[in-house]
Each structure stands twice: as structure tokens, then as C-alpha cells.
Amino acid sequence: MQTVDVIVIGAGLAGLTTARELGNSGHKVLVLEAQDRLGGRIYTDDRLGVHLELGGNWLHWLQPHVWAEVTRYGLEVDRGPRSEECYWLQNGEVVKNDLAGFLAFIDPGQRKLVARSAEIMPRPDLIEGGAEFRAADQLSLQEVFDGLDLSDEERDANECAWVGHCNGPLDQVSYSAAIRWTAATAGEWGVMHTASSVLRITAGNSTLVDVIAGDVKGEIRLNSPVVKICHQRDGGEVTLADGSISRARRIVNTLPLNILHKLDIEPPLSPVKREASEEGTGSRGLKLWIRVKGPIKPFFAYSSQHHNLSVIRTEFVNAEDAVLVAFGADIDRFDFENIAAVSEALKVWRDDLEVLEVAAHPWGRDPYAEETWMIQRPGAYTRSQAELQRNEDSLYFASSDIANLWAGFFDGAIESGLRTAREVHTSLGAAYREFPRSADQ
Template identity: 55%
Template sequence: MTEETDVVVVGGGIAGLITARELGRQGLRVTVLEARDRLGGRVWTDHRLGRDLEIGGTWLHWVQPHAWAEVTRYGLDITRGPRPEQAYWLAGDERRTGTLDEFMELIDPGMRRLLADTMQRIPRPHAPLSEPGLESADAFSVQDKLDELDLPVEEYRANEAAWVGHFNAPLTDGAFTSALRWTAATAGSWHLMHEASAVFRLVGGTRSLVESIVADTDADIRTGTAAHRIEHDADGAVVTTSDGGAIRARRVVLTLPQNILGELDVTPELCAEKRAATEEGTASRGVKVWIRVRGPIKPFFAYSSASHPLSVARTEFLGEDDAVLVSFGADSSRISPHDTAAVADALRVWRDDLEVLEVTGHDWMADPHSRETWLMQRPQQLTRYFAAQQRAEGVLHFAGSDYANVWAGFIDGAIESGLRVAREVRTGLTTSP
């Protein structure tokens, strides 16, 4: 039997849940299909290592307008990890120790030079393709542009490590325009971009945001139910689900990450640009590891370089006899977030005195429902694919952080895209039968 509804939303991550909430408010019947047995997608608060850890997306900021509007709407609160008292970095093979401010001063000249043209290239981040000639910048990786600066080795490695922290990808693969977009979102200030992307988290975890949105919608939300096939024409679409069901809808909103969208069985098939973007894949293929070490320790921040399995590490929770660190590397194939010995070894690039007790994380690259961490485009993907990735195809619409204008790849971008697409769907339904 084929069920009927107004809109099927494929994906119960932040973008899908926001879309469902907004369309429900318009009196539309909405069904959300979520393949996993939990909601949230790439945000996932889970209790491990004795703390509520964010296995996926974590940090947000008041300069992220859509995320902050949700914080205000639901009365959520933010907190931050302990302020680092020490910083560690490398100068070639030598270890350096200092303060985080000293590290920031070290990378400042490279950051300023690298990002000097940000507001000329992307003067209006809400319309990232608005400035003609962006193709020339989009041909380069962030590594190409760092290399051009010819920085002294200590500055060079430090800048590399900072960008791995942002990109979660080999810098040779990450588009220079992604660095420009992030910085344009904070009006050209790399310091603010840095703070916005990695300091403040929700007191109740991203779980509190997910639960707040879910409590605020009447949508029919089905976890453990994947969309398997979509057949669409001008009148609507039929979505076949993993439990053998079929749902006919006037509109379908797809919120799948770039790396899996093109794999979905859609007839007629998605446009060439959307499929090519999936085939090429995003640059992001990094790893996020949570590490419990014996304490007490002083809170610290550490940067190595792009070539190390872990490029960034810092204290996120301090206990009396332990501490929990969060760490990032550019390539998940080089280190597993479940391999305690390998993680302990990787930490020794900075210091020998840490005793690793337990590690955890999630292999987002191997996860068939994401196959990426947070969006980082490859060179030329912005100028070749982005406009087409946002574009509706008949009764199919496309939301998701990967297709956001301003904070693409962030929680904020997921919300922005959900709001935009809900408006698009509503407008479509009021102007056509």
C-alpha cells in the first residue's frame, strides 16, 4: 500500500529536522525518514570515557546567525573547555613549548598573508559565487597557497597544523576558496573564524538542540528507515523505504551529504553536477579522536603539522585524576580512533608524559550514512558544482550543511539550508498544484 503525505524529508540530521519543523508550521504533513536508529546525523552526543562527548559536530558561536537563533529560541546555554595553560608545537623536528597566545602570534603573519584577499574574493559570503573571477582562486588548494608564502619552517608547520584542524583533510585536497569562505563569514578576521569554529559548545550537548527541534514539530519521524529509491515526475514522487513501504509525496527534500547523495537510486537521475560531486568526493576525510589520559594535567593545546597522524590536540575536560583530550588528524586511513596504542604514539610527537587510558571516536568515512566528516570542498567544486547542488530538480529539493551559503560544513549551515529549502518548498506548493 502506498501512503500519502505532503513532504518526505530524507535524513533526520539538523537540516532535515529544521526543514520538517518549518514545513509543519505551515500546516503541511511531513514524514522524516532517518536511516540510522538515532536522530542528529553528524551531530551525536554520546556518553563515553565518563563524559558526554560530541562524536561529531560540537562548536558553535554567536557569529553564526542561524545556530545562534536556535540557541535563543530554545534557551540553550553554551560553555567551553578549560583555557589552555600551555601550548606545544614543532619547529621541524624540535619541540617548542609556550603559551597559546605565542602560538597565535607565530601563525598570525601566515594567516594574514594567506587570507589577505578574502573580502575582495568573497565580499558577500551569503552569495559566495557573486564576485566574478572566483574560478582563478578556486583552482588552488590551501597547500598551494601556503607554499607560495615561503614561510620559515616553524611558521609553515604551525600554519599547516592549524589548517588541518579546520579542514580535517589533506591540505593538498582542500580548496583555498573554503578557507576564504570561512574567513569571509567572520568579515575577514581569522582570529574570530578560529574562535567561531572551535571554542564554545552547548551545555546540554548537540543532543539538546536535536531534542528541542524534535519536541517542536508534529512531523512523523521514523528512525531506522532509509529511503531506498525515489521516482519522481512533475506531479510528485514515490519514495520506497528500507522496510518495504512506499510513500507518495508532493515534494521530497533530500538532506544527504555530498559524498552519498549521488549514490541514491533516483529516477529520473540527479543532474550531472550533483553526481560528479559525489563521485569526486569532498576533501574531508579526517579523524576526530577523544582521548582519556591519566591526570591531573594542566590544560594544553598542541599543534604538529599536516604530515603527522594527529595534527591538533587539546584538553576539553579536566578531572581530578584524569583529563579528556580531543584531537584531529587529516586522514582517517592513517589512524583509527579506536587504536589506543597508535593514538598514544601519535601524542608523543608533543610530549612523553601522557598516559593514555582509553580512546574513542567514530569512523565517519566508513559510515555509509555520511562517508565524510564536515564539508571541505576540493579545488573547483565551489565554482563547478555548488549552484547545481543547491538547485531543486522538479519536485526534489536539496538541503544540508554541505550546500549552505555562509557556514557550509557547520551546524549553522545545516540550519540555514533547512530554512531556505522549507521556504522554497512552501513557495513551490503555493504556486503550483
């Protein structure tokens, strides 16, 4: 039986950050990853002639934890082409303008929606417990939109912008999701929009994963799915699918929320953690890449949350082709792998685009994720945020899903990994005093 100080389950950003920090603090670390690659929900693949981000895509200097890593490792960052055209729907008709025109059109609605977010959540880096925030958390984003004084055209456009952020039906999304992210940019919705959807790592986002993994002082073992965790106050064991067992003084579980309850854990997870995992996130949407025949002008387009594709934009453009990225609220709404079906979805805005190839990773159907990024359902934050961060005996938790500041982003994963590594290190210091190691350990 292998024995280490800390076992980290999962080699995504949260797990690798945790492992790096603990290894640098002198602890013997073992990282167990179920899949044959690093990164978790960061998944860069060379498809459609580009570095294609099938998972997490964008980062920004306003996201402090991930930008510190960009600076630490000297990573080059760039952006996609600036949109020259923008399309959206009014009364069932397509309006063509520019992106500035669309943003001006939705600005009054966005201000009504989130203008007070910085007052409601003055410290988004901390778990919020104020009465006004708790009340907002009980509402769905759809309920709030329905209560705003907007025309049908304004409401469709404003809702659609948030489908791109939330990747799910707005009646399944807590209003607190909009509050939290906009509070992170001091209440400025336009800044939040930019911070969450523009910049990317030039060589592919997996570069960030690779450089952090390269600094892990310990073993990273791929193709090693964990099937059981047993934990006590002074340590625990993990059992792998091949029957092998490893023991550690601390175990860090970084599984996405939607699959947390599916792992055999003894003693069982607290009822709040289990119920939060069983309820699942509100994000059940689709991210789809589409290569079309060029030349085209870079464009942005919005329809409504009820269309197969709600948001689409040009992310790469060349003389002979362009690669678009699109988002829809429901992964099961249409056959997104069928070029004819995708071509039909694009005709909501324009019928002059010839689809050449498509690519996507269906995260909602991935057994090691079953979700895209964290979007909590109404009331979920208030019920479970603090508990999801709390350790149980020697079992600790880290994930972008349970971060405070930029939950669902790279930044949240790193924030959570740093916090958990600090907590584990502190606890191990006490454990060493209470449970000294034998000479052969």
C-alpha cells in the same frame, strides 16, 4: 500507500529544520531517518565520563542561524578549559609556550593567507561568482601555502592550524574553503578560529536536535532507510528498504554529498550533482577523543599535516583525568582505536601522558555519511554550488554541505533547511492552485 505533502529524507539538523518549518506552515510532513537515532552528523554520546561529541562540536554567536536557535530554545552554552600551555614543532624540536605565543607566531602567515578574504568574498552569505574568487577556488590550499614567503617552521605551524579546520590533506582542499570561512568573520582569521572551535551546548549538542525534533508537526520515523526516489513535476514516491512506498507532493533529500549519488533516483540526478557527489569532499580525516590520567594543565598542541595527529587540545579537565580532542588529516593513517598507537602519536609533543581510553566515530566509513564535514576540493564550489542547491522537479535538497555562509557547521545545516523549507512552501502554494487536493486528502 501513505501520502503526505512533504517527505524529508534524513533527521539531521537540516532535515529537522526543514520539517519544523513546513509543519508550522500547515503542511503534512513525514521524516524518514535510516539510523536508530536523530541528529545525523551531530552525535552526542555519554562516554569517557562526559557528553562526548562524536560528530559536530562547536557553535558561536557569530553563526546567526544556529545562535537564533540557541536563543529560541534557551539552551545553555559553555566552553572547554582555557589552555595554559601550547606545544608546536620547529626544526623537529618541540617548542613549549602558551596559546597566545603560538597564535602570535602564525599570525603573519595567516594574514598572508586570508587577509583579503573579505574583499575576495564580500558577501559570504550568497553564492560567489566574482572572477577573483573563481580563480582562488581553482587552487588547493597547499598550492597557496607553497607560494607564501614562509620559513619551513612557519609553514608547518600555519598548515597544521588549517588541518584542524579542514580535516583532510591540504592538497585536496580548495583555497576557497579558507576564503569562505574567514570571509564569514569579515576577514579576521583569529575570530574565525574562535568562532569555529570554542563554544558547545552544555547538556550536549544533541539537545539542539531534540528540541527542534520536538517542534516537528509530523511523523519522524527512525530505522527507515530510503533506497529509491521517483520524482515528477507534481510529486514523487520514496521506497524504503522494507519495500514500503510513501508518496508526497515534494521530497527533500538531506543526504551528505558523498553518498548522494549512491541513492537510486529516477529520473537521475543532473550530471553536475552526480559528478560532485562522486568526486566527494576533501575532508577524509579523523576526530579522536582521548582520556588521559590527571592531573594535567589544559593544553593545545600542533604538529604537522603529515603526523598521525595534527592538532590536539584539552576539552574537559578534572582532578584525576582529562579528555582531549584530536584531529588528523587521514582516517586510514594509523590504528586510532589502539591505545598503544594513540600513546605513540602523543609522544610527538610529550611522553608524560598516560592514555586510559579512546573514542571516535569513523565518519568516513559510516555508510550514511562517508565524510566528516564539508570541505570542497579545488574547483568544486565553482562547478557545483549553485546546482547542488537547485531542485529537480519535485525533489529538493538541504544539507550543511550545500550551505553558503557556514557550510559544514550546525549553522549551515539550519541555513539550508530554512532556505529549502521556504522554497518548498512557495512551490506547494502554486501546486495547490494547480493541483487541488481531493476531499479525502
